[in-house]
Amino acid sequence: MKGKLILADGSVFYGQLLSPCQSVGEVVFNTGMTGYQEILTDPSYCGQIVTLTYPLIGNYGVAAIFDQSRKSYVRGLIISELCSHPSNWQAEGGLSEYLRSRNIPCLYNVDTRAVTRRIRSQGAMKGIIVPANAPEEEIKHLLQTPTETETVREVTTKRIYRMPNSGPRVVVVDYGVKKNILNSLSGVGCDLTIVPADTSAEDILCLDPDGVFLSNGPGDPKDVPYAIKTIRELIGKKPIFGICLGHQLLALAMGGNTYKLKFGHRGSNHPVKDLFTGRVTITSQNHGYAVDEQSLADLDVIVTHRAVNDGTVEGLRHKTLPVFSVQYHPEAAPGPDDNTYLFREFRALLRGGEITCRRRHI
């Protein structure tokens, strides 16, 4: 069936619909060459239609081990060629069947380069995937209707659960946590209690953890004021490590500010410089917001990492307290594992160590 993607600026991109559908979301792009299944199941993409720039998608099939959460929260997938003959010893099935069985809207045979160039020049914007013959009036109406803002409630766990281990006890606040973050924390020995996003500081402290981890998640950090309040109440009481949305919420809780990037950072090869060592690592990223460096000027906060491509803040730490965070994804899935050392640093911090603070190169 023929279908189309219509962007809020009126531009139209045609392709084939895998199944009949109509879906609205913020249209973003990811430049990774692999990782389509992890991207589909990363809860941080909740509410978004994801365009993959790599031209052949589905070529290594799908397997349950790659899923990053129980389901997909993306509002749609835009791709160029959809591979129908995957080849991979781990594959348990093909991507088309995976998308169909989970009702994930997919428009393929699209000029994804044109979509990406449009978003790069105009900025990330709302779009809709519809059959090619869908009535224009209805579509315009849907593009003008405001979409949900607080998507964290949709993706967070509804109940507390545990991943027991012999090491330090960590409470993970789940704003939409990826499985590989839990596996990475557990992999360095941490004993995990995963709690819903709206758990109060008092309830977290009652669990008597050695540290608190703030997860990734969807949407604008300013749409989750209750989380900012909770984190503010935890700072100074427990060591804290935050990733992506967790990093942004931590910055807001410490008195900083965040802003929306024009088209975000989404891909598996974003270079980031560690300002203490001068070393550049290649990182996996997926964020549309960033911490405003100016807003940190008078705070007890140090910028520890910076994006090499555009100079934006990629890591923070408190000057005196055991509190740190990164904007990128050290757990990868998908992406390089150059940065898994951060999970070991967090464990060391929980055992009374210090955050590494070597000579500064800026």
Ligand SMILES: NC(=O)CC[C@H](N)C(=O)O
């Ligand atoms: N991966 C994430 O946690 C994303 C954080 C936030 N939703 C952003 O887009 O910036």
